[in-house]
Amino acid sequence: MKPVVMAGAGMIPFERRDDDTLIDMLAEAGLRAMDDAGLGDQPVDAVYVGNMASGLFNHQVSVASALVDKLSLYPAAAERIENGPASGGSAIKHGYQAIASGMADVVLVVGGEKMREVIGPRATDVVACMAQPEAEYIYGVSLPALAGMFARLYMKAYGITPEHLAQVAIKNHANGLLNPYAHIRARVTLEGILTHPDSKVGNPIVADPLRLYDCCPVSDGAAAVLLTTPEIAKKLSAKPAITVAGIGQATDTHALHERADPTDLKAVTIAAQKAFEMAGCKPADVDVAELHDAFTILEIAESEHAGFFKKGEGAKALAAGETQIGGKLPINPSGGLKARGHPVGATGVAQAVELVWQLRGEAGERQVKNAQTGFSLNFGGFGNNVVALVLRREK
Amino acid sequence: MRIDMELEAYLRPPDAPMPLYPAKVITLVTGGKMVVRQVFREDVPKLLPAVRPTLDIPRDYYDVVGARLYAELLAWQRYRYRDVFCIIGQVDGLLVGIVNSRMYSPQVGISLHTLAIERGLRVGAHLFAAKMEHHIEYLGQDEVLITAESPIGFRRWMIEYGLELREGQHELGGAAPYGLTREMYFDAKHRLVAGQRPVPPDLMEVAEREIIVASEQDIIEKILGARREIP
Amino acid sequence: MITAYKCKSCGQIMYPYHYRCINCGGREFESFVPSTKAKLLTYTVIEQLPWGFDERGRVLGVVEFSNKVRAMGLIDIDADTEEINIGMKLTATWEPVRDTYGEKIYGLVFRPA
Numbered sequence: 001m002k003p004v005v006m007a008g009a010g011m012i013p014f015e016r017r018d019d020d021t022l023i024d025m026l027a028e029a030g031l032r033a034m035d036d037a038g039l040g041d042q043p044v045d046a047v048y049v050g051n052m053a054s055g056l057f058n059h060q061v062s063v064a065s066a067l068v069d070k071l072s073l074y075p076a077a078a079e080r081i082e083n084g085p086a087s088g089g090s091a092i093k094h095g096y097q098a099i100a101s102g103m104a105d106v107v108l109v110v111g112g113e114k115m116r117e118v119i120g121p122r123a124t125d126v127v128a129c130m131a132q133p134e135a136e137y138i139y140g141v142s143l144p145a146l147a148g149m150f151a152r153l154y155m156k157a158y159g160i161t162p163e164h165l166a167q168v169a170i171k172n173h174a175n176g177l178l179n180p181y182a183h184i185r186a187r188v189t190l191e192g193i194l195t196h197p198d199s200k201v202g203n204p205i206v207a208d209p210l211r212l213y214d215c216c217p218v219s220d221g222a223a224a225v226l227l228t229t230p231e232i233a234k235k236l237s238a239k240p241a242i243t244v245a246g247i248g249q250a251t252d253t254h255a256l257h258e259r260a261d262p263t264d265l266k267a268v269t270i271a272a273q274k275a276f277e278m279a280g281c282k283p284a285d286v287d288v289a290e291l292h293d294a295f296t297i298l299e300i301a302e303s304e305h306a307g308f309f310k311k312g313e314g315a316k317a318l319a320a321g322e323t324q325i326g327g328k329l330p331i332n333p334s335g336g337l338k339a340r341g342h343p344v345g346a347t348g349v350a351q352a353v354e355l356v357w358q359l360r361g362e363a364g365e366r367q368v369k370n371a372q373t374g375f376s377l378n379f380g381g382f383g384n385n386v387v388a389l390v391l392r393r394e395k
Numbered sequence: 396m397r398i399d400m401e402l403e404a405y406l407r408p409p410d411a412p413m414p415l416y417p418a419k420v421i422t423l424v425t426g427g428k429m430v431v432r433q434v435f436r437e438d439v440p441k442l443l444p445a446v447r448p449t450l451d452i453p454r455d456y457y458d459v460v461g462a463r464l465y466a467e468l469l470a471w472q473r474y475r476y477r478d479v480f481c482i483i484g485q486v487d488g489l490l491v492g493i494v495n496s497r498m499y500s501p502q503v504g505i506s507l508h509t510l511a512i513e514r515g516l517r518v519g520a521h522l523f524a525a526k527m528e529h530h531i532e533y534l535g536q537d538e539v540l541i542t543a544e545s546p547i548g549f550r551r552w553m554i555e556y557g558l559e560l561r562e563g564q565h566e567l568g569g570a571a572p573y574g575l576t577r578e579m580y581f582d583a584k585h586r587l588v589a590g591q592r593p594v595p596p597d598l599m600e601v602a603e604r605e606i607i608v609a610s611e612q613d614i615i616e617k618i619l620g621a622r623r624e625i626p
Numbered sequence: 627m628i629t630a631y632k633c634k635s636c637g638q639i640m641y642p643y644h645y646r647c648i649n650c651g652g653r654e655f656e657s658f659v660p661s662t663k664a665k666l667l668t669y670t671v672i673e674q675l676p677w678g679f680d681e682r683g684r685v686l687g688v689v690e691f692s693n694k695v696r697a698m699g700l701i702d703i704d705a706d707t708e709e710i711n712i713g714m715k716l717t718a719t720w721e722p723v724r725d726t727y728g729e730k731i732y733g734l735v736f737r738p739a
Contacts, residue, residue, distance in 0.1 A: 015620050018454060121550065125676035135628075135642045136698050138733050139686050139723055140672065140679050148670030149688060152712070180625050186515060189426035198422040201524075201589035202517050208671040208705075213424060253648060257688045257696040258640065262668065554682050582706075 001100035006225045006242045006391065007233035008037025009356035011349075014183040014221030014341035022051075022058050022114040025222040027070040029346075030110045033224035033353075038237035045104035046077040050091030050111035051345035052084055056126045057117055067110060077104075084130045085294065086380030087111060088223070088348025089387030093247050095227045105232055111349030112222030123218045127344065130381050132255040144215050146256055146382040147295040148207035154263045154301055155209065158312040162209065166194040167318055168296035169213045172332050175325060176339025178366040181350075183219045183341030214296040219341030223350035242356050245281070245373075246390035248274025254384055265305045268377065271388040272306035275375070279390035283307035286390075287371040288358045289329060290351035292379035293336040302377050303331060306388065325366055333358065333366045348378035352389060359393040408477035411498060416482060416529045419590035420598055423516045429484045429491060430594055430602040431525050438606065439472035442483070445490050445512060445608040448615050456544040457510075457618055463544075463567070464508040467495055479507075482525050484518055488607040492518040496526045496539075504530035504539040505566055512609070512617055523552065524588045531580045540565055540572045556583050627720045628734060630695040631655035639694050660691035664716045664736060667696070671705040678724065689716060689736060699723075699734030708738075715739040 010032025012025055020028075026049060034044075049064040060066070064078035083090035088111030098104040115123045124142050131137045131146065154160060169188055176182035193203040193213045203211045233241050250270035253259050259266070276282055283306065291306070293299035303314040308329055317323055323331040334340050334354040337347060355374035357363045374391045418432035434442070446468065449461030470476040478498040484491045491513035499505045506526060511519030530539045541558060542565035543549030549570065552558060558573035565572035594602070609617065630641040634656060638649035641660075646653055669687030685701040687710075700723050703710055716736035723733035 013625060119550070119677075121675070121677040124674065125678060128676045132642065138731050139698060139700050140675050140684055141686055141698065142672060142674070142676050144674070145670045145672045145686055148672070149668045149686070152670065153668045156712075184515065186425055188424045192422055192424040192426040196422040198589040198591075199424070200585075201587060202422070202424050202521070204586065205671065205673045207673065210670075255642065255698070257667075257698055258648065262688070554680060557682075 002102060003230055004096050004099045004227055004244045005230050005233045006244060006352065006356050007228045007236055007239075008033040008035070008039065008226035009224070009353040010036050011181055011223035011346075011353050012221060013181045014219045014343060014346070014350070016116040017114065017220040018116070022054055022060065022063060022112060023066045023070050025114060025220065026063065026067045026110045026112045029112065029222035029224040030067065030071055030108055033108065033110070033226045037226040037228070037233070039106070039226060042106060042236070044073045044076045044106050044108050046095070046098050046107045047073060048091040048094045048107065048109045049078070049080045049345075050087035050089070050109070050349055051080050051113060052082055052087050053113070053126050053129070053344070056129070057123070058114055073108070083385050083387070084380040085292070085342070085344045086348055086378040086385055086387045087345040088350065089376070089378030089380075089389060090249070090348070092225065092348060092352055092389065093249060093387060096244050096247055099227055099229060105229060107227040108224060109227060109349060110222060110224040111346040113343035113345040114220045115218050115343055116220050120218060135255045135257070142207065143382065144207040144210055144295065147297060148210045149256065150262065150382070151209055151295070151297040154297060157263050158315065160297070160300060160315045162194060163190070164300065164315040164318060165214050165296040166190055168293060168299045169193060169338055171318070171324055172293060172299075172336040172338040175333050175366055176335025178364070179335050179340060182335040182339045183217055183221070184339045188213055210295055210297070216294045216337040216342040219343045221341055221343035221346045221350070223346050223353045225349060225352050225356065240360050241394050242359050243392045243394055244389070245392040246275035246277070246279030248272060248276070248278065248388040250274065250386055252384045254381070256382055265301055265383045267383055267386040268302055268305035268379065269307070271386040272377065275388035275390045276307070279392065281373060281390065285373050286329065286375045288333060288355065288368040288374050289331045290334060290354050290374070290376040291331055291336065292347070292377050293332060293338050294342055294379065296338065298379060299331060299336065302379065306375070306377055325368055330368045333363065333368055348376070348387060351376035351378060352391065355391045359391060403474075407474040411478045411501070413478065413480060413498065414533050416480065416525075416533055417592055418594045418599060419525070419592045420594045421521050421590040423486070423518075425516060427486045428598055429486050429518065429521065430598055431482060431484050431522065431590060432594070432602060434481050434483050434606075436472050439468050441606045441608070442468060442490070442493055445614060446493070446510065448611045449510065449618065452615065452618055454619060459544045460508050460510055464493065464495065464510055467507055471495075480529060482522060482529065483606070484522050485602045485606065486513070488601050488605055490606050490608050492522045494522040494526045496530065498534060498536065499540070499566070502537045504534065504536045506539050506541045507567070512614055514617060520551070520587070521589060525590070527575060527580055528588050531577050537577055539575045541575060542567055542570050542572050544569060555587060556580075627659050628697060629657050630660050631657055641695050641697055658693070660695040660697070660718065661693050662718045663692040663739065664689040664718050666701070666710070666712055666714045666716055666736075668712060669701055669710055678726065685710065687736065689718075691718070697734055699736050702735050702737045
């Protein structure tokens with residue numbers, strides 16, 4: 001396979017965006033990635049759009065064709081890639097394959113979702129549609145509910161406390177304040193979300209044991225990367241080349257109850273292993289990680305399943321500050337899904353955008369020093385389709 | 396403007412005796428301390444500048460809520476609206492939300508409006524709960540009638556408080572009225588009503604010294620989210 | 627009631643139906659109905675439900691039946707006043723679990739045994 005680089009990265013701030021359509025958001029993010037790469041008038045061969053549910057959220061389908069039209073990128077090939085909340089990660093994988101196989105030289109990958117077009121409970125329902133229809137969805141299960149059932153078992157098995165969960169939220173919201181693209185821009189405190197009696201009201205239960213601040217917000221947003229060959233990238237701009245070093249993907253049972261050990265996120269373990277194997281490195285080589293903290297418990301569980309910490313050690317590392325910016329392995333310097341927001345189809349691409357910025361040294365106040373290898377994990381379904389990515393700045 | 400007090404005597408409604416709402420302090424998720432306290436007719440001019448910018452914000456029916464609240468505050472100040480009470484939230488003196496309500500009869504309360512200026516910190520939910528607390532616990536009423544202009548707030552309250560549909564119309568003339576009874580209130584209280592009393596004197600002093608109102612631009616940005624232009 | 631499946635080649639128990647065994651890929655299954663006795667493996671109390679439910683405090687759980695079938699279902703307990711514990715014994719019934727525009731949808735409902 002031919003080597004592939006991320007020559008450009010860009011995103012729009014995640015927020016509630018009433019005035020723009022999904023296609024506007026995709027176009028704006030796409031242009032930013034194209035301009036960042038210095039693409040100019042060079043043609044784009046293919047466009048992949050990571051998007052979960054434009055049909056349900058926005059009553060619009062064929063959004064990749066619509067994006068090509070909005071950006072006048074004809075006759076570029078165009079597809080929408082749908083893999084639930086890992087649609088963005090999957091779209092990057094497809095872009096990678098197109099270039100690595102030699103079928104394309106320049107690929108634009110855009111992830112986006114406009115969720116706030118519907119009110120909160122409807123968005124919860126659209127997202128819940130990814131659950132097993134007759135064995136889960138009919139009961140009114142939501143993604144926070146699946147995460148709640150998982151959290152109850154995981155916390156018990158590995159001695160994780162509500163304080164650990166709160167520490168994930170506090171860290172990621174603090175990081176989010178350093179990220180101008182983050183949706184939620186508020187510092188939360190342990191007193192405010194956990195220890196003060198008023199926190200029971202101000203940070204209410206969503207799906208026990210998970211509270212509001214254990215869950216990501218519902219956001220609108222889009223992010224994009226431009227993939228190409230190292231040779232073309234060098235001609236386009238002088239920015240450091242960021243190599244797509246490894247991609248791994250793995251699936252697991254649809255229904256949570258069919259996993260022999262429901263606390264074992266097998267797809268995370270396998271996807272991460274595959275990505276590291278392809279990149280020829282190991283978790284210890286990673287300098288910065290963007291994990292899929294749609295729920296606080298997931299950041300801890302994924303940090304263990306991806307191989308950064310032994311099972312039961314992730315929460316300790318968090319409590320010791322090792323996962324803060326400046327710590328041994330900064331996790332979610334962007335603020336993660338928790339603070340940056342989680343427009344489902346955009347997330348996997350936004351994680352890659354953050355890594356590109358971190359690896360180039362362009363992350364401003366939240367810069368992780370001397371980051372050379374970055375890792376991201378995009379968690380689809382409730383862990384039943386996971387995409388892991390290793391990016392590397394070449395010396 | 397001189398007022399003809401003889402005519403005024405016909406027009407001014409008599410005020411029913413209403414016990415006062417004891418101030419409380421709520422710790423927000425940020426750790427910020429929100430003082431929740433009752434304000435009175437003479438405070439209205441200080442509140443109006445905070446409501447005015449919402450008149451041009453259609454998002455989430457802020458314009459409808461803001462315009463009606465503005466009119467209700469004026470009418471109350473000038474003795475054209477009876478048995479009204481108004482509660483505000485302040486963080487370090489800054490006005491973050493306003494709620495108003497009134498007594499329809501000694502037994503029945505009418506919830507009027509809830510305006511959250513600071514969003515995302517459950518200020519609106521806390522202040523709505525405070526007015527229910529006042530109706531039921533301090534005014535001793537049996538039931539509060541509630542309706543809403545914004546579909547978001549309405550659904551949340553209906554489900555969180557377990558409200559029941561009532562016959563007839565709410566005096567705001569919009570969607571059907573829902574009732575919150577004493578029993579429902581006390582069932583929901585532990586989940587929905589926060590705060591401690593008394594308010595520490597230093598916090599109370601800051602709140603009472605001045606009702607600080609953010610600039611018009613800040614209020615619009617707090618409600619709409621600031622449009623971030625990132626190069 | 628639900629139908630569960632036992633793989634004829636490896637004995638793996640499955641619910642819901644898969645065209646191939648999740649363990650060995652086998653395609654022949656013996657279908658059976660779970661017992662009514664179950665124990666609770668995990669649960670959650672949902673305060674913010676998706677569109678379609680005008681309620682709060684709905685309890686959902688994952689159970690294991692005495693004949694090893696696992697499933698998710700509605701736990702008919704008032705979480706505000708009653709105790710819920712992992713491992714508690716439950717009895718299963720088949721009842722409406724949601725109402726979609728007047729149409730009753732049936733599913734597993736569990737109550738303390």
